[in-house]
Amino acid sequence: MDKIYGFLIGPGAWIAFSVFILGCICKIGAIILATPKKDRVVLAYFSPKYGFRSLIHWLIPFGTISMQENPLFTLVSFAFHFCVLIVPLFITGHVVLVETFWSVSWWTIPDKLGDILTLIVLLCLAFFWGRRLWVKEVKFVTSWTDFLLLSLVTAPFLFGFIAYHGWIDYKLMLVLHVLSAEILLIAFPFTRLIHMFVGLLTRVYIGSEFGGVRHVKDW
Amino acid sequence: MGNNKVLEDEGLIQGIKQLDTNKIQKIVNETISKETGARLQAYIQTCMHCGLCSKACHYYLSHDNDPRYSPVGKVKQTLWKLVQAKGSVSPRDILDMAKIAYTECNLCKRCSMYCPFGIDIAYLLSMVRRICFKLGVAPMYIQDTSHSHAATMNQMWVKDDEWIDSLQWQEDEARDEIPDLRIPLEKEGADILYSVIGPEPKFRTQLIYQAAVIMHVAKVNWTMPATPGWDNSDMAMYLGDYEVMGRLKRLHFETARRLRVKRIVMGECGHAYRSVYDVGNRWLGWKNMPIPVIHAVQFYWELLQEGRLKVAKKFEAPVTIHDPCNIVRGMGLHEMLREVVHAFCENVVEMHPNREHNYCCCAGGGVINCGPPFKMTRVEGNKIKAEQLKATGVKVVIAPCHNCHGGLEDIIHYYNLGMKLKFLGDIIYECMEK
Numbered sequence: 001m002d003k004i005y006g007f008l009i010g011p012g013a014w015i016a017f018s019v020f021i022l023g024c025i026c027k028i029g030a031i032i033l034a035t036p037k038k039d040r041v042v043l044a045y046f047s048p049k050y051g052f053r054s055l056i057h058w059l060i061p062f063g064t065i066s067m068q069e070n071p072l073f074t075l076v077s078f079a080f081h082f083c084v085l086i087v088p089l090f091i092t093g094h095v096v097l098v099e100t101f102w103s104v105s106w107w108t109i110p111d112k113l114g115d116i117l118t119l120i121v122l123l124c125l126a127f128f129w130g131r132r133l134w135v136k137e138v139k140f141v142t143s144w145t146d147f148l149l150l151s152l153v154t155a156p157f158l159f160g161f162i163a164y165h166g167w168i169d170y171k172l173m174l175v176l177h178v179l180s181a182e183i184l185l186i187a188f189p190f191t192r193l194i195h196m197f198v199g200l201l202t203r204v205y206i207g208s209e210f211g212g213v214r215h216v217k218d219w
Numbered sequence: 220m221g222n223n224k225v226l227e228d229e230g231l232i233q234g235i236k237q238l239d240t241n242k243i244q245k246i247v248n249e250t251i252s253k254e255t256g257a258r259l260q261a262y263i264q265t266c267m268h269c270g271l272c273s274k275a276c277h278y279y280l281s282h283d284n285d286p287r288y289s290p291v292g293k294v295k296q297t298l299w300k301l302v303q304a305k306g307s308v309s310p311r312d313i314l315d316m317a318k319i320a321y322t323e324c325n326l327c328k329r330c331s332m333y334c335p336f337g338i339d340i341a342y343l344l345s346m347v348r349r350i351c352f353k354l355g356v357a358p359m360y361i362q363d364t365s366h367s368h369a370a371t372m373n374q375m376w377v378k379d380d381e382w383i384d385s386l387q388w389q390e391d392e393a394r395d396e397i398p399d400l401r402i403p404l405e406k407e408g409a410d411i412l413y414s415v416i417g418p419e420p421k422f423r424t425q426l427i428y429q430a431a432v433i434m435h436v437a438k439v440n441w442t443m444p445a446t447p448g449w450d451n452s453d454m455a456m457y458l459g460d461y462e463v464m465g466r467l468k469r470l471h472f473e474t475a476r477r478l479r480v481k482r483i484v485m486g487e488c489g490h491a492y493r494s495v496y497d498v499g500n501r502w503l504g505w506k507n508m509p510i511p512v513i514h515a516v517q518f519y520w521e522l523l524q525e526g527r528l529k530v531a532k533k534f535e536a537p538v539t540i541h542d543p544c545n546i547v548r549g550m551g552l553h554e555m556l557r558e559v560v561h562a563f564c565e566n567v568v569e570m571h572p573n574r575e576h577n578y579c580c581c582a583g584g585g586v587i588n589c590g591p592p593f594k595m596t597r598v599e600g601n602k603i604k605a606e607q608l609k610a611t612g613v614k615v616v617i618a619p620c621h622n623c624h625g626g627l628e629d630i631i632h633y634y635n636l637g638m639k640l641k642f643l644g645d646i647i648y649e650c651m652e653k
Contacts, residue, residue, distance in 0.1 A: 027264075031257045038256025044506050058335060065576060066271055066333040073271070077335075137270040137279070140286030141295045146268055195265045199336040202265050205258075206337030213497065215551030216575040218332050 001171050008178040009097065016182035023189025028197050042205050047212040054207025055200065057219040064219035073131075080124035083117040084153070088181075090114075093164075111164075118161050125154045145192070152187055155180035227592040230359030231317055235310035238354060243313060247306030250350050262343060263302065265336045266291065272340060275333035277578045278323055281602035288600070290330035290340045293319050297347040317356045320347040322593045323600065325584035326457070327544040332576070341584075345459070352459030360590025364454040367417075369463045372470055373450035374417030383445050385420035389428045393435075397653070400435045402427070405478065406442035412480040413443050414471060416452035416488045416621055423621070426486060429648040433519075436653055437527040441484075448474030451485050451512075453494035457585025461502050468499030475510045482511040484518045487642050489545035489620035490583060497549060514546050516619050519643060520555040523562055529652040530562055537566040537613040538641070541627065542577035543620035551575070559643060560617055563650045568611045578604050580618070582626025597626060598633045605634035619643045 035042050057063045067074040088094060090107060091114040099105040109117070129150055132142045159177035163170055188194065210218035226232065251259070273279050273289035286292045297316040300308060308316075326341040334340070351357055367376045377385075383404065390402040403409065413434070419426050434441050443449060448470040455463035472495075475483050485491055495512045513521075522528035540560055546552045553574040560567055572578070581601035586593065608616065608631070616631075616638050618624055624640050631638045 031261050034257035034260070038254070039258045041501055042258060054337065058337075066275075066335070069274060069333075070271060073269075131270075135270065137273040137284065137286040137289045137292065138268065140289070141268040141270060141291050143268075192264055192267060195267055195336065198261050198265045202261050202336045202338060206331055206339060209339075210332075210337075214549050216548055216553075218337060 001175060005171070005175050005178070008175065008182065012178070012182050016185040020185040020188050023186075024194065024197060027189045027194055028201075031198060031201065045208050045213055046205065047208040050211025051204035051207040053211055054218050055203050057217075058203060066219070076124050076127045079120055080128075083121045083124070084157075087114055087117050087121060087157070115161075115164060118157055118164075121157045122154070122161060125150060125157070129154075149191060149193060152180075152184045152191070152193070156184055228358050228589075230357050230362050231314050234317070234354070234356030235314045238310040238313060238356070240307065240309060243308060243310065243354060244306035246353050247301050247308075247350055250346070250353060251302065251306075254349065255346060258339075258342070259346070262338045263299075266294075266338055267336075269335070272330040272334045272338075275330040277325075277329075277581060277603050278600045281600050281604075288323060290324075290334075293324055294340060294343050298343050301347070301350065313351060313354055313356050316347055317351040317358070320344050320351060321358050321361065322586055322589050322596050325544070325579045325581055325586055327579035327583060328548055329544070329576070329579065332548075348457070349459035349461070357458055358589035358593065360592075361454055361458050361585050361588040364588050365458045365460050365463055368450075368453070368455050368467055369460075372447035372467060374452045374454060375421045377417060377420055377450075379447065382420055382449060385424055386427065386443060389424055389431060393428050393431050397432060397435055400431060402431050403442045404445045408479050409442035410440040410481050411442070412475045412478055412483045413441050413486070414449055414451040414475075414483055414491075415486040416491055417450050418452075418621060419486060426642065426644055429644045430486065430515075432648055432653065433522070433528070433644065433651070436651065437522045439522075439527075442478060442480065444474045444478060446474060451483075451491040451495060452488060453491060453499060454585055454588050456494050456498050457490070457588065464494065464499050465502050468495060468503055471495065472509050480510070482513060484513055485515065487515045487619040487621065487644060489543040489549070489622055490585075493545040493549050514550065514552060514619075516546060516552045516556050516559065516643060519559050519647060523559060528647065530650060531652040532650050533565040534563055534615075534646050534650050535565050536615050537568050538564045538615040538617050538646075539568050539570050539608070539611040539613045540573070541570070541580065541616055541618040541623055542574055543618060543623045544577070544579050544583055546620065547577065548575045556619060556643070560646070563646050564617075566613075568613045570607050570611045572607075578607060580604065580620075580623040580626035581630070582622045583620075587622055587625045594629060598629050601626070601630055602634070605630050605636060608636055608638060609634070613638070615639050615641055617641050617643060617646060 061078045062068055062074060090109045092108040092111055095105055095108045131138045132146055133139065156177055159173050159180055162168055163173035163177050206218055210216055268291065270289060270291060272291050276288060276290050278288040282288045297319055324344045326345060328341045330340045331337055364374055367374055371377065386402050393400045413430060415427065451471050453464055453467050455467060492514050495508060500508050540556060542553050581597040581604060586597050614637060616627060618627055618640060619642060627640055
C-alpha cells in the first residue's frame with residue numbers, strides 16, 4: 001500500500017498534472033486555432049465589451065432570469081462550483097504536500113471549514129445525481145457519460161472525506177482518494193468536464209452576438 | 220401521435236425513399252466536416268445536459284413539459300445522434316429528425332438566453348435542417364417555397380408582370396383616397412427602396428396601399444423595383460438551401476444598388492430582417508449589410524421622431540404588443556416598437572414575458588411554411604402563447620411581423636381568444652394625420 005501511495009504522490013502526480021495541463025492547453029488551443037477555418041463569424045463579431053458583460057452577468061448568482069427561475073439549482077450550482085475549486089486548492093493536507101516537495105506554500109482554510117465545504121460538495125453532487133435520475137427533462141438527455149462525469153468528481157471528494165474522518169481503512173481510503181483525483185485530472189481534458197474552460201469561450205461568443213449584433217441582453 | 224403528421228407530408232415520405240444508409244452517412248459526415256468546425260465542437264464539449272434550456276421553449280411548456288420538446292432534448296434526438304453514430308443512421312431516423320428540426324423548433328433563440336453557456340441551439344438545429352435538405356428530406360411546402368425563390372426570386376410564384384400589376388392596382392385604389400398618390404417604380408436615385416415579402420402582393424395587398432399612403436403623407440422620396448429583387452423574404456434560409464439564400468440576398472441588395480438608393484426599408488416582416496441582417500449577409504461574406512436596411516418599425520419610429528408622421532387620433536381599444544423574435548431578440552427593436560405603439564394607442568397592456576424574453580408565435584423559423592400538414596403542430600405547440608395572450612384581457616394584438624400574424628391568427632382562432640391582429644401599419648394608417 002505504501003508503495004502504491006508513494007507512486008501516486010510521486011510519478012503518478014506528475015503524469016496526472018501533465019496530462020491535465022497539456023491536455024487542456026491542447027483542447028482549448030485546438031478550438032481557438034480551428035475557429036478561423038470554418039467559424040470566422042466568431043472572430044468577426046467578437047466583442048470584448050459585450051462578451052465580458054454577458055460573462056459577468058452569468059457569474060453573479062441570480063444575475064440572470066434563467067437563474068431566478070431555477071433558484072434551487074442556482075444555489076446548488078454556485079455552492080458546488082465554489083467549493084469544488086476552493087477545497088482542493090486550499091485544504092491544509094494538499095498545501096503541506098506541495099510544501100514538502102517544492103517548498104512553496106500558500107494560505108490554507110481551517111480543517112473544520114474544509115470538512116464542511118467537502119460535505120457541501122458531496123451534497124451538491126447528490127443533488128446532481130438526483131436530477132439525472134428523477135427530473136424528467138434531465139433524465140431524457142442523460143446517458144452513461146453523465147454518470148461517469150459525476151462519478152469522476154464524486155470519488156475523490158468522497159474518499160477524501162472518509163479518509164479525513166478515519167472511517168474504514170485510512171490508508172486504503174487515502175490511496176483511493178489520490179488515485180481517483182488523478183484519474184479525474186487525466187480525464188478532465190477528454191471529457192465534458194472541459195466545459196469549465198470552453199464554457200467561457202461559448203459564453204463570451206454568444207454575449208458578443210447578443211450585445212453587438214442583436215442589441216439585446218442575453219441574461 | 221406526432222409521427223402520423225409526418226406520414227401526411229409527401230416531401231418527407233418521398234424524400235426518404237431515395238435514401239440508403241451509405242448516402243446518409245456520406246452526406247452527414249461531409250456536411251459536418253466541411254461546414255462545421257470549432258463552434259459545433261465547443262457546443263458539444265460544453266453542454267452539460269443540465270436541461271435548463273427546457274423552460275425557455277414554448278413547445279416544451281405547451282406539451283406539459285414533455286422532455287422530447289425541450290431544446291436539448293431536440294438536439295439529443297437529432298444532432299447528437301448523427302455525431303455519435305458518425306452518420307450511420309436509417310432513412311426513418313432522418314425522417315424523424317427532419318420532423319423535429321423543421322416543425323418542432325422555430326429557431327427563435329430564446330433557449331440561448333437560458334443556457335448557462337449560451338449555446339446557440341438554433342444553430343445546431345439549423346445544421347440538422349441543412350443536412351436534411353442536402354439529403355432531399357424536407358417538408359413539401361417549404362421546399363416548394365424555396366423552389367419558387369430559386370425560379371422567380373420571390374416566395375410565392377408571383378410573375379414579373381403580376382408584381383407590377385399589383386402595385387399599379389394598389390396605386391389606383393389609393394388614388395381614390397389621395398388623388399396625387401404614386402407608387403414610384405424604378406425611380407433611380409430615390410432615398411429609399413421599399414421592399415416587401417411575397418405574400419404582400421399575393422394576399423395582403425392592402426399593406427402596400429397603407430405603406431404608400433404613409434410614404435406619401437410623410438413626403439418620402441421612395442421607389443419600388445419593377446424587377447425581381449423586390450422580395451426580401453427568404454425561406455431558403457430556413458430550408459437549409461444556403462446557395463439559394465445567397466442568390467436571393469445578392470439580388471435584393473443589387474437591385475437597391477442598381478436604383479442607387481441610399482437605403483432599403485422593409486415591410487413588417489421578421490424573418491426577412493434576420494435574412495438580410497444576420498444570416499444571408501454572412502453567407503455572402505458581408506459583416507454588415509452592404510446597403511443599410513431598416514425595418515418598418517425603425518422607419519415609422521424615425522418618421523415620428525422627425526415629425527413627418529403625426530397622430531390625428533389615438534387608437535382607443537386597449538392593445539397588447541407581441542415582440543417578434545427576429546426584430547426584437549434579433550435586433551433589439553422592442554423599445555422603438557413601444558414608442559410608436561404608445562404614440563398611437565391610448566391604452567397599452569403588456570403581455571408577460573415580453574421584449575427579448577417574449578415567447579415565439581410558433582410560426583416563425585419556416586414552421587408555418589411547412590404548410591397544412593403541420594398546422595396543428597404549431598397550434599398545439601403554442602398553448603402557452605394562447606395563455607399569455609388571454610391573460611392580457613385585451614382584444615387587439617399588435618404584431619409587426621407577417622409570420623407572427625399567420626401563427627397568432629391560428630392560435631387565436633383555435634383557442635377561441637376572440638382577439639384581432641394588427642400590423643403597426645394598420646394602426647398608423649388608421650390614426651395618422653393624412
